[in-house]
Amino acid sequence: xxxxxxxSERYYNLYKENIKRISERSSPYFNSFREAAIDxxxxxxxxxxxxxxxxxxxxxxxxxxEYKSYFMPxxxxxxxxxxxxxxxxxxxxxxxxxxxxxxxTIKDKMRKLPGGIWIGSMNEAADKFGDQIxxxxxKYINGNSDGLVHLNTAMASDGVFIYxxxxxxxxxxxxxxxxxxxxxxxxxQHRSLIVAEKNSDVTVIVCDHTLSPNKFLTNGxxxxxxxxxxxxxxIRVQNEHNNAGKITHTFMHQERNSYASSNNITLHGGLVRxxxxxxxxxxxxxCKSLGLFLADKWQHVDNFVNVDHAFPKCTxxxxxxxxxxxxxxxAFNGRIYVHKDAQGTVAYQKNNNILLTDDAKMDTxxxxxxxxxxxxxxxxxxxxxxxxxxxxxxxSRGIEKREAxxxxxxxxxxxxxxxxxVEALRDRMDKLVMQRLxxxxxxxxxxxxxxx
Amino acid sequence: MLIIKxxxxxxxxxxILKGISLEVKAGEIHAIMGPNGSGKxxxxxxxxxxxxxTVTEGSVTYFGKNLLEMPPEERSKxxxxxxxxxxxxxxxxxxxxxxxxxxxxxxxxxxxxxLSASDFLKMMREKKELVEIDSKLANRSVNEGFSGGxxxxxxxxxxxxxxxxxxxLDETDSGLDIDALRIVANGxxxxxxxxxxxxxxxxxxxxxxxxxxxxxHVLYDGRIVxxxxxxxxxxxxxxxxxxIKKEVDKKDLA
Ligand SMILES: Nc1ncnc2c1ncn2[C@@H]1O[C@H](COP(=O)(O)OP(=O)(O)OP(=O)(O)O)[C@@H](O)[C@H]1O
Ligand SMILES: [Mg+2]
Numbered sequence: 001x002x003x004x005x006x007x008s009e010r011y012y013n014l015y016k017e018n019i020k021r022i023s024e025r026s027s028p029y030f031n032s033f034r035e036a037a038i039d040x041x042x043x044x045x046x047x048x049x050x051x052x053x054x055x056x057x058x059x060x061x062x063x064x065x066e067y068k069s070y071f072m073p074x075x076x077x078x079x080x081x082x083x084x085x086x087x088x089x090x091x092x093x094x095x096x097x098x099x100x101x102x103x104x105t106i107k108d109k110m111r112k113l114p115g116g117i118w119i120g121s122m123n124e125a126a127d128k129f130g131d132q133i134x135x136x137x138x139k140y141i142n143g144n145s146d147g148l149v150h151l152n153t154a155m156a157s158d159g160v161f162i163y164x165x166x167x168x169x170x171x172x173x174x175x176x177x178x179x180x181x182x183x184x185x186x187x188x189q190h191r192s193l194i195v196a197e198k199n200s201d202v203t204v205i206v207c208d209h210t211l212s213p214n215k216f217l218t219n220g221x222x223x224x225x226x227x228x229x230x231x232x233x234x235i236r237v238q239n240e241h242n243n244a245g246k247i248t249h250t251f252m253h254q255e256r257n258s259y260a261s262s263n264n265i266t267l268h269g270g271l272v273r274x275x276x277x278x279x280x281x282x283x284x285x286x287c288k289s290l291g292l293f294l295a296d297k298w299q300h301v302d303n304f305v306n307v308d309h310a311f312p313k314c315t316x317x318x319x320x321x322x323x324x325x326x327x328x329x330x331a332f333n334g335r336i337y338v339h340k341d342a343q344g345t346v347a348y349q350k351n352n353n354i355l356l357t358d359d360a361k362m363d364t365x366x367x368x369x370x371x372x373x374x375x376x377x378x379x380x381x382x383x384x385x386x387x388x389x390x391x392x393x394x395x396s397r398g399i400e401k402r403e404a405x406x407x408x409x410x411x412x413x414x415x416x417x418x419x420x421x422v423e424a425l426r427d428r429m430d431k432l433v434m435q436r437l438x439x440x441x442x443x444x445x446x447x448x449x450x451x452x
Numbered sequence: 453m454l455i456i457k458x459x460x461x462x463x464x465x466x467x468i469l470k471g472i473s474l475e476v477k478a479g480e481i482h483a484i485m486g487p488n489g490s491g492k493x494x495x496x497x498x499x500x501x502x503x504x505x506t507v508t509e510g511s512v513t514y515f516g517k518n519l520l521e522m523p524p525e526e527r528s529k530x531x532x533x534x535x536x537x538x539x540x541x542x543x544x545x546x547x548x549x550x551x552x553x554x555x556x557x558x559x560x561x562x563x564x565x566x567l568s569a570s571d572f573l574k575m576m577r578e579k580k581e582l583v584e585i586d587s588k589l590a591n592r593s594v595n596e597g598f599s600g601g602x603x604x605x606x607x608x609x610x611x612x613x614x615x616x617x618x619x620x621l622d623e624t625d626s627g628l629d630i631d632a633l634r635i636v637a638n639g640x641x642x643x644x645x646x647x648x649x650x651x652x653x654x655x656x657x658x659x660x661x662x663x664x665x666x667x668x669h670v671l672y673d674g675r676i677v678x679x680x681x682x683x684x685x686x687x688x689x690x691x692x693x694x695x696i697k698k699e700v701d702k703k704d705l706a
Contacts, residue, residue, distance in 0.1 A: 388504070394545075394550070395524040397525075397610060398554045401523070407550070411593070418544075
C-alpha cells in the first residue's frame with residue numbers, strides 16, 4: 001500500500017470515510033472548499049522527492065504510517081491542555097492553546113483582548129467573523145502545487161483565529177501553543193487565520209510542542225493578512241520529539257508599506273518541514289524571513305521559502321541558519337520571484353550552515369526568477385565547519401575548546417535570534433538555544449506538563 | 453621566563469621556522485623585525501599554541517615548563533597573550549560575554565571566585581579608559597565591523613583585561629593613525645609591570661620610540677639573523693633589509 005499513488009489514495013479514502021463527520025462539525029463556509037481541495041489533492045498527491053520543492057525531504061516514514069486517530073481529540077486531552085503552562089517565565093503574553101489541532105475550551109471560544117483584538121477558535125470565527133473569514137480564508141494559497149496544502153483545506157476543521165483591528169498596537173505578544181498529546185499515534189491538521197488590519201502592530205509566537213512519545217504527524221496551515229502600513233511579526237518555536245513529524249505552511253499576504261517577519265526556530269523535532277510564503281502585495285512592503293534549526297541524531301529539518309515580489313519598491317530579506325550534528329540532515333530552498341513590474345526591488349538571501357560531523361548533510365538551493373530590470377538582489381549559501389581561526393582566537397584568551405565551540409555555535413545562532421523584537425522572548429530563545437547546544441534540552445524540557 | 457631553543461616548525465609540510473633560539477627574561481622587551489613572510493607571525497602562533505603550525509624540532513620553556521605541551525587556553529591562563537596581526541571577527545558573540553568568560557576562566561585557574569556582574573562592568577570601564585577605546589565598541593560583537601585601528605585597540609583592551617606576564621604583540625601598530633599609535637603604546641607601557649615582558653613584532657621604528665626595546669632581532673627566512681640594541685631598528689629604518697639579506701646569503705654561500 002505504500003507506493004506513492006496508493007499512499008495518496010489512502011488519504012483520499014480517509015477523506016471519503018470521514019467527510020460527513022468533518023462537515024457536520026464545521027462551518028458551511030469551510031465545507032464549501034473541501035471538494036475542490038480534495039480533487040486538487042488527488043491530482044497532486046503527497047509530495048515525493050520528485051517534487052522539486054521536496055527534493056531533499058523524504059516524507060515516507062511519516063505518511064506510510066497508519067495512525068490510530070485522525071480527527072477528534074478526547075475530553076481528557078482537553079484537560080491536559082488547560083493544565084499546560086509555558087514557563088517562558090518573563091514572557092507576559094496573551095496565551096491560547098490548541099490541542100491536537102483543536103481549540104480545546106468549551107466556553108469562551110472567542111476571547112476579547114485590549115484594543116478590541118479577538119482570539120479564539122477558527123471554527124467559531126466562521127460564524128462570528130463571517131465577513132473576515134470570507135475575505136481572507138483560503139485566499140492566499142493561489143494554486144499552490146503542494147498536495148498537502150489542499151489536503152489541509154479538504155479536512156482541517158479547527159485552528160486559531162486572530163483579528164487585530166485597524167491601528168491597534170499590542171505591546172504584549174500573543175502566544176499560540178500547539179500541543180500534540182495522545183496515547184495513540186495521531187495525524188492532525190489545523191488551519192489558522194490571522195488578520196492584522198491597517199496600521200496595527202503585533203507579535204505572535206507559535207510554540208509547537210509534543211507531550212507524549214507516540215508517533216505524530218501534523219500538517220498545519222496559517223494564513224496571515226498584513227494590512228497597509230501594519231507591522232507584524234510571527235515567531236514559531238518548534239520543540240518536538242524525534243518521533244514527531246511537523247509540516248507547516250505559512251502564507252503571508254502583505255499590503256502597501258507593511259512590514260512582516262517570520263522566524264522559524266526549530267530546536268528539536270524528528271522531521272520538520274516549514275514552507276513559508278511571502279506575498280509582497282503592495283508598493284513599499286518589506287518582509288523578513290528568518291529561520292534557525294539545531295538538529296542531531298537522525299533529525300531532518302527542511303525550510304522552503306517563497307518570496308513573491310509582485311509590486312515595485314518592496315524589500316525582502318531571508319536569513320536561514322542550521323547547525324547539524326551526528327547524522328542529521330537539512331535542506332533549504334529559497335525562492336525569490338520578481339514580477340515584471342516590480343521595479344526597485346531589493347531582495348537578499350543568506351543561508352549558512354555548520355556541520356559538526358562528517359555524517360551530517362545539508363542541501364541548500366537558491367532559486368531566483370527575476371523579470372524586472374531595476375532589481376538589487378544577492379544570495380549566498382555556506383555549508384562548513386566551525387571557523388578554526390575564531391576557535392583559536394577564543395582559546396588564546398583562556399577559553400577552553402569546548403566552551404569556545406559552544407560560544408561560536410551560540411553566536412552563529414544568535415544572529416537569527418537577535419531579530420526577535422520582544423526582549424523577554426529573545427532572551428528566552430537565547431537560553432533555549434544554549435541549553436540545546438549543551439545537549440541539555442530534551443523534549444518538553446520547558447513544559448509544566450511532565451510526560452513520557 | 454621564556455627560552456626558545458633551535459625551534460623548527462612547518463605549515464602543511466612547508467618549513468617556515470628553521471631553527472630559532474631566543475631567551476626573554478622577566479622585565480625585558482624584545483622587538484622582532486624582518487621582511488614580509490619571514491616567519492614572525494608563525495613564531496607568535498607557535499608560542500600561542502596554534503595547531504596549524506607543526507613544531508618539528510626544538511623546545512620552548514616557559515617558567516620552567518614545556519610550553520609546547522600546553523593547549524592554547526592554558527598558555528593564556530599562564531600569562532601569555534597574543535595580540536593578533538589580524539584579529540578575528542566573531543559575529544553573534546558579544547565583547548562583554550567574551551571578556552567575561554575569559555576573565556572568569558583566568559580567575560578560576562588562579563582559584564578565585566568569578567567576578568560579580570557589577571565588578572566585571574567596573575573592570576571593563578576602567579580598562580576601556582586605559583586604552584581609550586570607544587565605549588560602544590564593547591557592546592558589539594567581537595571585532596565585527598570594527599575598523600582596522602579599532603581592532604588593534606581592541607587587542608590592547610583585551611590585554612588590559614587579562615594582564616599577561618608575556619605579551620606578544622604582532623604588528624599591533626600597523627594600521628594605526630599617529631594618535632592611536634600613541635594611545636596603544638601608552639597602554640602597553642602602563643600595563644607593563646617590572647617583571648612582565650613583551651615581544652613586539654613590528655615593521656616600524658616609530659613604535660619603538662614609544663615602547664623602548666632592550667633587544668632588537670631580525671628574523672629572515674625562518675631564522676634570527678641579527679640581534680642588537682635598539683639602535684638596530686633605526687639602522688633598518690634607514691637602510692632596509694637588503695644589507696642583512698646580503699650578509700646572510702654570503703654566509704650561506706661560504
Ligand atoms: N596557513 C598557512 N598556510 C600556508 N603557508 C602559510 C600559512 N601561514 C603562513 N604561511 C607562510 O609562512 C611564511 C611566513 O609567514 P608569516 O605570516 O609568519 O610571516 P610574517 O613574518 O609574519 O610576515 P608579515 O610581515 O607579512 O606579517 C610565509 O611564506 C607564509 O606564506
Ligand atoms: Mg606577520
